[in-house]
Amino acid sequence: MNLDELRKQIDSIDDKLLELLNERIKIVQKVGELKHKTGGAIYRPEREKAIIKRLSEQNNGPMTEAAIEAIFLEIFAVARNFEQPQKVAYLGPEGSFTHQAAENRFGAMSEYIPLHSISAVFKAVHAKRAKFAVVPIENNTNGFVGETLDELAKTDLKIVAELYMPIHHSFVTKAQKLHNIKRIYSKDIAFNQCRNFLMEHELDAIEYIPVESTSKAAKLASQDPESAAICSHIAAKLYQVPVMFENIEDNHKNKTRFIILSDFENLQSGDDKTSILARLFDRPGSLYEFLQSFHDANVNLKKIESRPAPEEEGFDYWFYIDFEGHKDDPNIQKLFKKHESEIKYLGSYVKNG
Numbered sequence: 559m560n561l562d563e564l565r566k567q568i569d570s571i572d573d574k575l576l577e578l579l580n581e582r583i584k585i586v587q588k589v590g591e592l593k594h595k596t597g598g599a600i601y602r603p604e605r606e607k608a609i610i611k612r613l614s615e616q617n618n619g620p621m622t623e624a625a626i627e628a629i630f631l632e633i634f635a636v637a638r639n640f641e642q643p644q645k646v647a648y649l650g651p652e653g654s655f656t657h658q659a660a661e662n663r664f665g666a667m668s669e670y671i672p673l674h675s676i677s678a679v680f681k682a683v684h685a686k687r688a689k690f691a692v693v694p695i696e697n698n699t700n701g702f703v704g705e706t707l708d709e710l711a712k713t714d715l716k717i718v719a720e721l722y723m724p725i726h727h728s729f730v731t732k733a734q735k736l737h738n739i740k741r742i743y744s745k746d747i748a749f750n751q752c753r754n755f756l757m758e759h760e761l762d763a764i765e766y767i768p769v770e771s772t773s774k775a776a777k778l779a780s781q782d783p784e785s786a787a788i789c790s791h792i793a794a795k796l797y798q799v800p801v802m803f804e805n806i807e808d809n810h811k812n813k814t815r816f817i818i819l820s821d822f823e824n825l826q827s828g829d830d831k832t833s834i835l836a837r838l839f840d841r842p843g844s845l846y847e848f849l850q851s852f853h854d855a856n857v858n859l860k861k862i863e864s865r866p867a868p869e870e871e872g873f874d875y876w877f878y879i880d881f882e883g884h885k886d887d888p889n890i891q892k893l894f895k896k897h898e899s900e901i902k903y904l905g906s907y908v909k910n911g
C-alpha cells in the first residue's frame with residue numbers, strides 16, 4: 559500500500575475516533591450535571607485509575623500501558639473541563655517542573671495559575687481562586703520540601719493525588735559552539751545536580767549565575783546568545799532556546815514527588831495511600847507506641863519524616879507519615895479512632911509509587 563492509501567485509512571479511523579470522543583463527552587456532561595445536583599467532585603482519580611487498569615488488562619497491543627495512560631489521561635483532563643472549567647494553581651513560574659507535573663494531570667485545556675511560593679498556591683485554593691493546588695513534596699536527592707510540610711500542618715485541603723516525575727535537565731543555548739558560551743544561568747540545585755556534565759565539558763571554569771528558577775534561566779539564555787541555561791525541556795520550548803544536550807543530570811534516577819490538593823475527599827480505589835501528620839508528646843516511647851498501633855493494625859508504613867512544630871510551645875514534633883490503605887478501610891478507621899487527638903488527616907489517594 560502506498561503513502562496516500564495508508565493516510566486515507568488513518569483519516570477514516572480519525573473520523574470514527576472523533577465521533578466516539580464526542581459521544582463520550584456528551585455522556586461525561588451528563589455525569590457533570592448529576593454531580594452538580596449532588597455536589598459530587600468532578601475529578602475522580604480512583605475512577606480514572608480503574609478505567610486505565612481495565613483497558614490495560616484487555617489490551618492486545620501494539621499500544622503499551624504507558625501509551626494507553628498518556629492518551630487517556632489527556633482524554634479525562636479534557637472531559638473534566640466539559641463538566642466544569644478546571645483551574646489549577648501551581649508553584650511557578652511557567653515552565654517549572656511543577657508546571658510539567660500539573661499539565662500531566664490537568665492536560666492542555668485547564669486554566670493554570672503560576673504562583674511564586676508554595677504558601678501562595680495553598681492560599682489560592684483556600685480563597686477559591688483555583689480548585690487544585692500542585693506543589694512538590696519530596697525529591698530523592700534533596701529530601702522533603704519543608705515549606706510544603708509546614709503548609710500541610712495548617713491547611714484543611716486534602717491531598718487528592720500524587721505523582722512522581724523524573725527530573726531531567728537540558729543544556730540549552732543560542733550559541734553555535736560550546737566555546738562561545740561565557741556564562742550559565744540556572745538554579746543552585748540544578749548546578750549541583752549536573753556537576754559531572756559541567757566538568758566533563760570543561761564548563762567548570764566559566765561564570766555560573768544562580769537565579770530563582772530554571773525557567774527564569776531559560777528566559778535569560780533566550781536574551782543572551784553568549785550564555786547557556788540548565789533547565790527543563792518545557793522551559794526551553796517555552797522560551798525557544800535550542801537544546802544542545804539532554805539529560806545532563808548526574809543521577810538519571812532523579813525524581814520529584816508532587817501532590818495535588820483540593821477541597822474534597824477521594825473514595826477508595828483498592829490501591830490507596832494515606833498521609834497524616836501525627837503530633838506526639840515529647841516523652842520516651844511515644845513514637846514507638848504510636849507506630850506499634852500501625853503494626854497491630856497490619857498497616858504498611860511507606861514514609862516517615864519528623865518536623866518541629868513551629869507554633870507550639872515546648873519541643874513537640876510533628877511526624878509526617880505515609881502508609882498504604884484508605885481512611886475508610888476498617889483497620890485504618892480503628893487506628894484513627896484510637897489516636898484521634900494526635901492525628902491530622904491529610905488525605906487518601908491512589909497510590910502511584
Ligand SMILES: C=C(O[C@@H]1C=C(C(=O)O)C=C[C@H]1O)C(=O)O
Nearest residue numbers: 586589600601602605606634637
Ligand atoms: C466522567 C466522570 O468525571 C471525570 C472524568 C472521567 C472520564 O472522563 O471518564 C472520569 C472520572 C472523573 O475524573 C466520572 O466521574 O465518571
